[in-house]
Amino acid sequence: SQQGEEDPQALSIQEGENATMNCSYKTSINNLQWYRQNSGRGLVHLILIRSNEREKHSGRLRVTLDTSKKSSSLLITASRAADTASYFCATDTGRRALTFGSGTRLQVQP
Amino acid sequence: EPEVTQTPSHQVTQMGQEVILRCVPISNHLYFYWYRQILGQKVEFLVSFYNNEISEKSEIFDDQFSVERPDGSNFTLKIRSTKLEDSAMYFCASSAESRGETQYFGPGTRLLVL
Numbered sequence: 001s002q003q004g005e006e007d008p009q010a011l012s013i014q015e016g017e018n019a020t021m022n023c024s025y026k027t028s029i030n031n032l033q034w035y036r037q038n039s040g041r042g043l044v045h046l047i048l049i050r051s052n053e054r055e056k057h058s059g060r061l062r063v064t065l066d067t068s069k070k071s072s073s074l075l076i077t078a079s080r081a082a083d084t085a086s087y088f089c090a091t092d093t094g095r096r097a098l099t100f101g102s103g104t105r106l107q108v109q110p
Numbered sequence: 111e112p113e114v115t116q117t118p119s120h121q122v123t124q125m126g127q128e129v130i131l132r133c134v135p136i137s138n139h140l141y142f143y144w145y146r147q148i149l150g151q152k153v154e155f156l157v158s159f160y161n162n163e164i165s166e167k168s169e170i171f172d173d174q175f176s177v178e179r180p181d182g183s184n185f186t187l188k189i190r191s192t193k194l195e196d197s198a199m200y201f202c203a204s205s206a207e208s209r210g211e212t213q214y215f216g217p218g219t220r221l222l223v224l
Contacts, residue, residue, distance in 0.1 A: 033212065042217035043153065043201060088153065090213075096141060096166050097155035098213060 005101045006089055012107040019076040021104040023089030024069075030092045032065060032072050037086045037103070046074075046087075081110040112136045114216035116202050122222045123192055131187045131219045133202030142185045143203040143213060144177065146170070153201065159185065192223045 006023050013019050023032065034046040049056045049065045049072065056063045062075040076083055086105050090098040115134045123129050135142050144156040157167040159177055176188045185204075189196055199220050203213040 035215070040199075040220075043203075043215040045212055045214055048212050090153075096143070096158040096160075097168065098145075098153075099155070100145075100153040102152055 006087070006104045008104060009102065010105045010107070012109065013079055014109050015079060015081055017079055019079050019083070019106055019108070021074045021087050021106070023072045023074070023101055025072075025089075025091050025099075026070065027091075027093055029067075030094050032063075033090045033092065033098065034061075034063060034072075034074050035088045035090060035100075037088065039085075043088070076106075079106075079108045081108050084108045112138075114202055114204055114214050116200075116216035116219050118219060119217065120220045120222075122224065125194055125223055126191050129189050129192055129221065131189075131200050131202075131221070133185045133187070133216055134183050135185055135202065135204030136214055137183070139204035139206050139214075141165075141205045141211075141213075142177075142179070143205075144187045145201045145203065145215075146198040147201065147218075148195075148198045156187070189221075192221075194223050197221055197223045 006021055029051055031048050031050045033048045035043040036046055037043050047058050047061055047063050049063050051067055060077045065072045084107055086103040088100050088103045090100045117132045142159045145153050147153045155168050157171045157177055158165045174190050178186050199218045201218045202216040205211045205213045
């Protein structure tokens with residue numbers, strides 16, 4: 001697989017439930033960033049976690065990073081219909097380019 | 111909150127025509143980027159720009175592409191002779207001084223080449 005691959009590809013949950021998305025990558029990273037994209041719209045930065053961090057919180061978002069497994073997870077707690085979007089992880093390997101995964105399409109049913 | 115802006119939001123052009131996509135990065139940012147996303151595909155890096163020169167580019171960024179910072183606020187991507195396969199959403203991004211900082215993305219320009 002390529003650098004920065006998310007799973008699942010699609011996730012459908014009920015409002016109020018938690019949503020967990022995973023990202024795996026291949027090479028060493030400086031940091032990993034999570035972005036949200038509403039259909040056909042721009043990329044909204046959610047959270048950045050550095051390689052020396054294991055967990056980070058921002059509101060209802062919780063991101064973990066396991067550099068030994070080269071994986072990260074994004075947890076959205078108490079989901080809302082407005083959380084419906086595609087979520088991407090993007091890895092920063094020390095070059096300036098971010099490498100994006102294919103994304104997880106999250107559907108939150110009201 | 112400062113944000114990256116892009117114009118136009120949509121552009122339709124004929125194959126072989128030149129297009130210029132414009133971006134205004136966040137004002138105190140020094141690193142600028144272009145990415146593109148073909149419909150249904152991943153976001154792909156095109157080029158990064160710092161101190162008035164290209165610092166990195168991908169294999170997608172061939173001689174048909176160029177970038178410029180014509181003044182203190184704008185950052186442009188030019189495609190000299192568009193191809194059908196250039197149809198995509200083009201995103202501009204900027205980041206603050208140091209490497210490894212958050213890249214903030216604009217809303218994108220949807221380019222359709224006919």
